[in-house]
Amino acid sequence: xxxxxxxxxxxxxxxxxxxxxxxxxxxxxxxxxxxxxxxxxxxxxxxxxxxxxxxxxxxxxxxxxxxxxxxxxxxxxxxxxxxxxxxxxxxxxxxxxxxxxxxxxxxxxxxxxxxxxxxxxxxxxxxxxxxxxxxxxxxxxxxxxxxxxxxxxxxxxxxxxxxxxxxxxxxxxxxxxxxxxxxxxxxxxxxxxxxxxxxxxxxxxxxxxxxxxxxxxxxxxxxxxxxxxxxxxxxxxxxxxxxxxxxxxxxxxxxxxxxxxxxxxxxxxxxxxxxxxxxxxxxxxxxxxxxxxxxxxxxxxxxxxxxxxxxxxxxxxxxxxxxxxxxxxxxxxxxxxxxxxxxxxxxxxxxx
Numbered sequence: 001x002x003x004x005x006x007x008x009x010x011x012x013x014x015x016x017x018x019x020x021x022x023x024x025x026x027x028x029x030x031x032x033x034x035x036x037x038x039x040x041x042x043x044x045x046x047x048x049x050x051x052x053x054x055x056x057x058x059x060x061x062x063x064x065x066x067x068x069x070x071x072x073x074x075x076x077x078x079x080x081x082x083x084x085x086x087x088x089x090x091x092x093x094x095x096x097x098x099x100x101x102x103x104x105x106x107x108x109x110x111x112x113x114x115x116x117x118x119x120x121x122x123x124x125x126x127x128x129x130x131x132x133x134x135x136x137x138x139x140x141x142x143x144x145x146x147x148x149x150x151x152x153x154x155x156x157x158x159x160x161x162x163x164x165x166x167x168x169x170x171x172x173x174x175x176x177x178x179x180x181x182x183x184x185x186x187x188x189x190x191x192x193x194x195x196x197x198x199x200x201x202x203x204x205x206x207x208x209x210x211x212x213x214x215x216x217x218x219x220x221x222x223x224x225x226x227x228x229x230x231x232x233x234x235x236x237x238x239x240x241x242x243x244x245x246x247x248x249x250x251x252x253x254x255x256x257x258x259x260x261x262x263x264x265x266x267x268x269x270x271x272x273x274x275x276x277x278x279x280x281x282x283x284x285x286x287x288x289x290x291x292x293x294x295x296x297x298x299x300x301x302x303x304x305x306x307x308x309x310x311x312x313x314x315x316x317x318x319x320x321x322x323x324x325x326x327x328x329x330x331x332x333x334x335x336x337x338x339x340x341x342x343x344x345x346x347x348x349x350x351x352x
Contacts, residue, residue, distance in 0.1 A: 002035040002341065005055075007092035007121075009083065009112050010099035011044035011071070014126055016062055017330035018096060023059035035341050041090030042071060043083050045099075050077035053091040083108070087115045094122035094148075094340070096333050101129030103222060110134050117141045117149060124336035126153035126329050132226040132242060135233060148340040153332025155181065155227045156305045159321030160335065165235050165309055172313035174235050176275035178289075179307030180300050181227045183323040184211045184218035185250050185270040190301045192258045193267070198251065210303050210324070220249030221286040224272040228284050231307070232274035238282035240274075246285040253288055265293045269300070275310075 008015040022037050030036050039056045043049040047064070048071035050056065056074070064070045069079030087095055095116045101109040106129030113130050116123045117138065125131075130138060131151045142149035155161050165174060180186050187210050191201035202219065205211035217223045225245045232238035250270050261268055269291050274284040291298040296318040300306045305323030308316050322328045 001030050002345075004035055004037050004094060004337065004341070005040045005053075005090075005092045006037050007041035007043075007086050007090050007095045008039060009043055009087060009095050009097045009116075011042050011047050011061075012098065013326035014098040014329045014333070015042075015096055016066075017326040018098075018333055019058045020062040021327070021330055021334065023057075023062055026058070033338060033341065034345065035337075037337070040092050041086040043081050043086040044071065045081045045083075047071050048077060048079045049082040049086055050074045051082075051086060051090045052076055083112060084115060087112060087121070088119050092121055094124065094337070096337075097123060097125040097127060098329070098333070099127070101127045103129055103217065103226060106130045106133040110138070113138055113149070114141065117145055117147060120145050120147055122148040122150075122340055124148075124150045124333050124340070126151070126157070126332055128154045128223070128226040128230065132229040135230065136239075148343065150336035150339055151230075152336050152339075153329050155230055156307070156321065156323045157325060158328030158331040158335075159305060159319065159323065160332075161231070161307055161319060162234055163335070163339065164319060169309065169311060169314075169317065172311040174309050174311055176273065176310045177231060177235065177307055178271050178273035178297065179227075179231075180269055180297055180305055181224045181272045181307065181323065182218050182221075182270060183303030183305055184215060185221075185224075186300065186305070187211075187303045188219060189250060189253070189258075189268055189270070192253070192255060193262070195255070197255060198253065219251050221247045221270060221272075222249075224270060224286045228272040228274055228286060231272075232282055232284050235309075236274055236276050236282050238274065238276075238284070240282060240284055244284060246287065248287045250288050261290055264290075266290050267293065267298045269297055271297070 041051045050071045071077040072079040109127040110130040188201040271289040272286045306320035308318040
């Protein structure tokens with residue numbers, strides 16, 4: 001049985017949920033998965049930091065109040081963040097990175113991932129920014145240092161899309177995809193189908209926690225654009241960047257547009273898509289599309305996400321599931337850790 005020492009970088013809802021899962025299921029994982037997880041460090045810009053090389057109490061971590069400097073309540077804790085010290089010096093084998101990321105430059109998450117990889121630590125992350133903006137450089141760094149770099153949760157939270165396409169569709173060529181990759185925009189469109197205006201639907205999404213105070217990244221397609229870059233580069237070997245993806249959001253859609261679509265047995269959806277062209281190039285876009293009701297994505301309602309892959313051997317394959325949620329996204333981190341463990345076990349070495 002293997003023990004992995006884990007540092008949590010960012011202690012918001014996702015890594016707090018991971019700590020709760022560790023508290024509740026670590027003993028089961030020893031038997032079912034062949035490993036256990038020991039948290040040896042936590043750092044968070046708001047809640048401070050703590051290091052204990054012998055292991056922190058995961059249940060106590062999960063139970064801490066979400067207040068400024070909360071980690072100082074633990075033995076050895078500090079009210080200020082110690083990002084570099086926790087990442088480099090806490091004795092962790094891997095870091096679970098779940099912090100805020102700037103969609104323009106991918107910071108500070110990109111630096112956190114880079115520090116860990118440079119210091120020979122595996123990285124599992126849910127962040128879109130580092131993968132969409134610096135994915136090739138970070139993967140090359142991981143390979144040079146013979147450590148793993150996994151990011152399943154960066155596209156559809158706990159719903160597997162990257163690993164599913166790589167592993168279960170292996171042997172069949174994927175020529176493109178189209179997906180509903182933002183739960184907020186899909187929720188807004190679903191509520192507009194019930195008669196709410198755009199602004200009212202956005203306010204309801206904010207009340208329910210689906211939308212941020214500034215919903216621009218969601219409703220204007222910027223969030224989806226990052227995810228399209230990730231999927232296109234991972235699954236179509238596209239080598240595109242954010243500026244290569246044409247992007248339009250849903251804010252211009254009116255209740256009249258929604259009603260006209262209904263009368264025509266169709267629905268508006270914000271679709272992120274990429275297609276490999278005959279010359280080998282890849283075209284990518286984010287835009288509202290009018291889908292007939294028999295389209296596999298048309299029935300996806302509320303905050304649910306879905307993506308359809310176009311393949312040469314089995315046609316269109318669609319997977320749907322939650323695109324957000326604390327526990328769901330924490331599960332994505334766990335699935336990445338499982339993948340790293342299986343790779344190391346099968347090959348008796350780390351797998352970049």
